[in-house]
Every structure is written in structure tokens, then in C-alpha cells.
Amino acid sequence: MVVSPNVYAENHELKIATWLSPMQTMNADVLPTWGKWIEEATQGRVTIKLEYDLAHPKSLVELVEDGAVDAAWTFHGYQPGRFRLTQIAELPGNKSTGEAASVAHWRINEKYFSDSFEYDGVELAGVFVHGPGQVHMREPINSLRDLKDKKIRVGGGISTEIGKLLKVSGVSAPATKAYEMLSQGVADGLFMQMDMMKAARFKDVAPYSYKLPTGLYLGSFGIFISPQFMEKLSEQDRQAIRSVSGEKLSALAGRYWSKADEIGEQDIIKSGSKVENFPAEDIAYFEDLTKGLDSEWIKSVKSRKVDAQAALTEFRQIVDGYQPIEL
Structure with a gap:
């Protein structure tokens, strides 16, 4: 694909397909904060806009893959045939914060699962978990x-x-x-x-x-960017977005979703x-x-050709020894 140099000089709006209430922490806190990071990192050349209810959450990955939307986030469990490795973060018994499990999720995906086809066609910007179900x-x-x-x-x-x-x-x-x-x-x-x-x-x-x-x-989620959108940007801005995504974005989401659980429980009690x-x-x-x-999950991902046992062991080691990172 040949892109005119003038395109790189333009400002771009990253339209993010989202769902749930505007008051829910993903829409009220996580995505707006990520948007500020992106705007700062690109010196204002890339901004974000949230677009609600464009499609069923289970369809959003395909829309990003097709370039129909610039970015989106969704629950991996809505596409069980595609996403199996992600269940590593959902298994019960994790004595952890949402941030710890989210960062471990990102690190393990990068180290063990990056060659899997599960994210083919999209650029993975972050992974995270919600609090205990x-x-x-x-x-x-x-x-x-x-x-x-x-x-x-x-x-x-x-x-x-x-x-x-x-x-x-x-x-x-x-x-x-x-x-x-x-x-x-x-x-x-x-x-x-x-x-x-x-x-x-x-x-x-x-x-x-x-x-x-x-x-x-725990529930596992991914945040995805369209490669077609990234191709519109200069290499400088692509790297700028990546610098405020990945582990940093995963930690941000996990931290906010954990805080939201505390607020939600207090609200339940207060309401009677x-x-x-x-x-x-x-x-x-x-x-x-x-x-x-654990063994059932390991067996279920055998076709993915990854060292699932080593990944799970290291996932829990990261969670157990996790110290919050600076955001």
C-alpha cells in the first residue's frame, strides 16, 4: 500500500466502538485516559472518539479486522472458538488484583502466545480482566x-x-x-x-x-486497533500509540475495573x-x-502449539509477585 507523505501530516481521529453504559468505568475512565495518553504522545495528531452500540459485542473484533471500525474492545468469551488461550486469565483461584492479572495477561501473551492466530488481522493494544465474578x-x-x-x-x-x-x-x-x-x-x-x-x-x-x-x-477482555487505521499514521505516531498501550493500558484497565468493583459493592450495600x-x-x-x-484448559489449547503449562505457571508467579506499575 502506497501512502502519500501528506497523509502523515494530517490529524486523525481514532473511532473506538464501545458498549455498556457511558458511566461504566471502561467508557468513563479507561478509554478517555488512554485517549489523553494518545493525544499527548502524538502531540495532538491523533485523538479518540467513542462510538456506542455499533454492533453486538461479539462482532466487534471482525469489524476491526475488516477496517469497518478503527478500534474496539470486547469480552473474549463471546468468541470461544477463536479465543482459547485468553482463558488462562479467567481460571479460578487467582489471589490477585485486577491490575496484577491484567499485566500478567499481557506479559504472558507477549512471551508465549504472540505467534497464535487468535489476533490475526488486528493489532492488540491491551488485555485485561474484570474483577472476580x-x-x-x-x-x-x-x-x-x-x-x-x-x-x-x-x-x-x-x-x-x-x-x-x-x-x-x-x-x-x-x-x-x-x-x-x-x-x-x-x-x-x-x-x-x-x-x-x-x-x-x-x-x-x-x-x-x-x-x-x-x-x-475472572473475565478476559481485549482492546484492538485496525491495522488499516495504523497504516494511515506516520511510523512516529504508530510507535507513540504503542508506547501508551500494551502493558501500560492493560494495567490501567485492570486498576480501574478493580476500583469500580469496590464502588459497586458499596453501592449495593447502601441501596439495601x-x-x-x-x-x-x-x-x-x-x-x-x-x-x-487447569488441566482441562491446558488440554483445550493443545492445538495452539504453545507451552500452556509453563505459561500458566509463570502467569501465577507474576500475579503473586506483582507490584503496581507507575501510570
Whole structure:
């Protein structure tokens, strides 16, 4: 592709396809902060604009790949056939902050997974996790075992596998449809991080929340840029954007999503909804139930030709020893 030198002198607007509420931390904090970093790094030659509800979240990667949108972010679990390696960050038992798991996610992807086809056609700008997924119900329960046969909204990825182990009747739907499903009784509850109980008002339709110390799972997300957009830029501006993306952007997202969980839980309690910790016997039950998930994930990515065991071991080492980075 031949690009006129004059194109490089132009200012460019990076249009980012987004979803969820404008008040949710991704739209209110993460993407605007990244936009400021980009603008500063490119000396104002590249700015961002958020564009809402352009397509279903599961379609956004393809739209970036096709050049139909400049950038987007989405939940990896919406495309389980394509994204399997990303489930390394979702496995239960991570005693970590969202920032630690997000940075570990980026580092492991760069070291072990960068040759995988999973990100073919897009430039990966960052990966991150939301906070621990917990149990939220329309009606109260007494234990994890009470979830058997309940209709539970699951988002995909490891959360779906957790649902199978708990023998729930899984209802697959994006977060944007969950409120309607709960309000109409299509679902009895959902697996979700605390943030969304406030940001998406799920507390109104699922006012009983139950927590495990490290949650049921974490949710893995990616932020993607179109190569066609990057080709419009000078090499200087391409490198400038990369300098404020990657590990730095991953840490930013993980940090903000963790803070949003704290705010969400405080809001639940203040509103009068119930937040309870599962008892010790439920914690032991869950740990026993899920102890085979590591090996199942390793087996599931065998066709990717990566050293999954080494990647998982190092992922947890990074998480355990993580110190917050300066942003």
C-alpha cells in the first residue's frame, strides 16, 4: 500500500466502538485516559472518539479486522472458538488484583502466545480482566449447591464451564441483555463482577449477592486497533500509540475495573441489597469442584502449539509477585 507523505501530516481521529453504559468505568475512565495518553504522545495528531452500540459485542473484533471500525474492545468469551488461550486469565483461584492479572495477561501473551492466530488481522493494544465474578440472585439461596438447575446468565469462557460444574441451567447472553432477562424471569440469577451491579443496575433485579474470596472466575477482555487505521499514521505516531498501550493500558484497565468493583459493592450495600460471603464449606466445595480446570484448559489449547503449562505457571508467579506499575 502506497501512502502519500501528506497523509502523515494530517490529524486523525481514532473511532473506538464501545458498549455498556457511558458511566461504566471502561467508557468513563479507561478509554478517555488512554485517549489523553494518545493525544499527548502524538502531540495532538491523533485523538479518540467513542462510538456506542455499533454492533453486538461479539462482532466487534471482525469489524476491526475488516477496517469497518478503527478500534474496539470486547469480552473474549463471546468468541470461544477463536479465543482459547485468553482463558488462562479467567481460571479460578487467582489471589490477585485486577491490575496484577491484567499485566500478567499481557506479559504472558507477549512471551508465549504472540505467534497464535487468535489476533490475526488486528493489532492488540491491551488485555485485561474484570474483577472476580460472583453470584447474584433474584431470590435468596443458602449455599452454592442451591444453584443446581437454576437458570443463570453466563457470559462465556470459563464462566460457562463453572456453570456446568455447578449444574446450573446456563443462559448465554451478553451483559447488555442480562437486565431484561432477569426482570422478565428468564433467568434466576447471573454470574457477574460487582461493578456491573451498579453500572448496569443489576442490583434492582438481582438484589442478593454471594461472594467467594477469589470469585468464581475472572473475565478476559481485549482492546484492538485496525491495522488499516495504523497504516494511515506516520511510523512516529504508530510507535507513540504503542508506547501508551500494551502493558501500560492493560494495567490501567485492570486498576480501574478493580476500583469500580469496590464502588459497586458499596453501592449495593447502601441501596439495601444483601451481600453475603459463602461459608467455609462452600469455599471448599468450590475448590474441589474446580480443581481439574487447569488441566482441562491446558488440554483445550493443545492445538495452539504453545507451552500452556509453563505459561500458566509463570502467569501465577507474576500475579503473586506483582507490584503496581507507575501510570
